[in-house]
Amino acid sequence: MKSASRLEKVLESGQFAVTSECGPPRGADAEVIRKKGEILRDVVDAVNVTDNQTSVVRMSSVASCFILKGMGLDPVLQMVTRDRNRIAIQSDILGAAALGVNNILCLSGDHQVFGDHPKAKNVYDMDSIQLVHSVKTMRDEGKFIEGEEIKPPPKLFIGAACNPFADPFEIRVPRLAKKVAAGVDFIQTQCIYNLDKFEEWMKGVRDRGLHEKVYILAGVTPMKSVGMAKYMKNMVPGMDVPDEVIERLKGVDKEKRAEEGIKICIETIQRLKEIEGVSGVHIMAIEWEEKVEEIVKGAGLYPRPQV
């Protein structure tokens, strides 16, 4: 084992993993995190904590992870390279590891233009692949980026994101190969609505044997409404929402659309479970954490393994 991560144990044992995420609040109230943690407890194997997602200032990911860890959950520290240089990143990694965090998800992060501080200066001292490489070097070689020894090294299970729906499509498998070569242990993908395209990407992944070198957790997000589906289709860059999904939601009464969204999500997971090389699902129920249990149960993924 590379870490003390529960997620790693579930995946290593060959069982289908389930992760979810928790967005920290825009305030200093730890209770918000605790409530979300309570909802997700025992329902998923690990919980991602987003890092100022969409560039909106929120409670820090490290602090939120610590709160969840204290509750006995296995948090995944999301870390973007937008806001911190290599000094701050390595420092936060040591701090998170010292606080008992076992997992990290390495991301470049949404550009600050999307957030509440669009006039901010971004950092991008490194990109997400260089972050994966840096964390791997810290963990396995016990060295900082400049080569100095770390005593003791942070033992983190290393994740990264993949968006099979972004362009240019032909480098999306090579991009995963690059992340694998850099040392990533697990992948959580962008939300999947276009299953055909995802399967095409997975075929490319299998053709290169990458699914044997990295655990791929397929991302899903339940739709709450037609408005949300349209927003994701038209406003979120790199998101692929086929018209059928929108039509299906439109096809039911307005008050039943959220329920239909959950149903679509469960069906998606059932199809994803059958795809060779998919090791788990990552359920991103955005500000809808209370529905994760229903989705996990509906998809036949409950109870979660005791590892």
Place this chain on the structure above:
Amino acid sequence: MIVGERKPMEEIEAMIEPFDKIIVLGCRECVTVCSAGGEKEVGILSAALRLSRKQNGREIEIKEFSLERQCDHEYIEQIRSMVPNYQAILSMACGAGVQFVAESYPEIPVLPAINTTFIGVTEEQGYWTERCQACGNCILHLTGGICPIARCSKSLLNGPCGGSSDGKCEVNKEIVCGWQLIIDRLKSLGQLERYEEYIPIKDWSTSRDGGPRKVVREDLRL
């Protein structure tokens, strides 16, 4: 070249408000090519400032003058005799020019009339775009001749983020995704496999991050 853009009239007017005798100083280098601060723009700006001050009942005397460059001592010296007769110099050069003129004439305020925007190219008449961030350590040979530092909104070195869509950047649809360009170019060179070469974390010490930079050529020094 260095591309610049003239500041809004209101900002310039506020800057020169205390003065009644100024030099509007153009530069015949980059800012002439990008039509921001050459001889022609000196004439246009001076006429507009005179007119606006006249309308406000407080006329201004403006000396229009342009130098070959504002980034070389020998040209800046050409205005030494006229400077004592004026209260301020409104420079239409890039930020380097404004500062170099100020260094030569410590007794007179030197004000910027343009915003220096980037190192770039003229794509079409009246249309300039950025190409270089002067990071001090060129990697264009690795990326198909297209710079990810200048042309990717996040300066990512190992490929496009998940926000690249239809060749456009997530920041907005007016911005071409730099990595889409790199991939297209590598493809047309038959070098797409080069995409998988890992580019290690960059040494930014050659960039502005290492502090203000200088180039010293001992072989050329007098």
